[in-house]
Amino acid sequence: MHIGYVRVSTEQQHTERQEILLEDVDKLFIDRCSGKNTNRPELNKMLSFVRSGDVVIVESISRFARSTRDLLHLIDILTKKDVNFVSMKESLDTSTPSGKFMLTVFGALAELERETILLRQREGVAIAKSKGLYKGRKKMINSEFDRIFTQWTEGKITATQAMRKLSWSKSTFYRRVKERKETQ
Template structure:
């Protein structure tokens, strides 16, 4: 059986291009994830890995849709290999049935990871330059006029931290960052 795997990072991205490519490659079943590829905790990926059997072929549009780090890629390929499942990536023209295909898979995986790291580095550099010029200032600071009162209740043990966060409509990280700032100014 030929099994296709498609991944997009957000709900706003479209899967049609990948679906067309995989349909042209005659996939019998398709798994689609709409989440980041930064790790392997993806529901459809895990379901696909449970589903595949010896003799099956997993087909992807490109390695970057399957895994974003070389380590994850090699781990996923190892899982497929142990199940006697072949892997094909259309964009990179890779087929893991040949030794050359296995070698090139490692090379392309490393290149994909390098590209991702370079994008992240350029993004951080751009933010830094923007901050220096006063163009980029990050997200606006969340303000809640009730913080002092709710903080006092929390310190006195009248409410839990979770209750305080809920009353303030703040995330855990925002709440504790403000608590830390408050303690530093006291």
């Protein structure tokens, strides 16, 4: 069975370009999330779905994994299941010895590309900060904070319950608590 895997980084990005290239596959899995790690819902479903003799086909390695370590880990999972991997852009097929070798080379290039993008982003942020143009991420605002903060300080709810009600992480919650206490 030929299994296609498509990934875009955000909900707003389109998958059509990849889907057109993979139109002949028997089953298609589509993720709309970052490729920075392998904790992706459709990727995990695809890895559970594949069986011996299947072929996983992707448009490019960068759509499958962003680091050499993740790529080699995913390929190891597929290999242990006797599943081959094909990347159309790189003309790579792990059913051949040269394909296995090239997989490592292209994986390293994909990781280099990702690291270069992050470096350029950090450089751009540093320049914008030096010019006073970058203020950082916008604060998470929740109109319920005052009410929930009061409930928490009065001991009516726990910090964990407050975080859950606000849909905030622990660090965001305690940062806002600190800010609130400083303004009182």
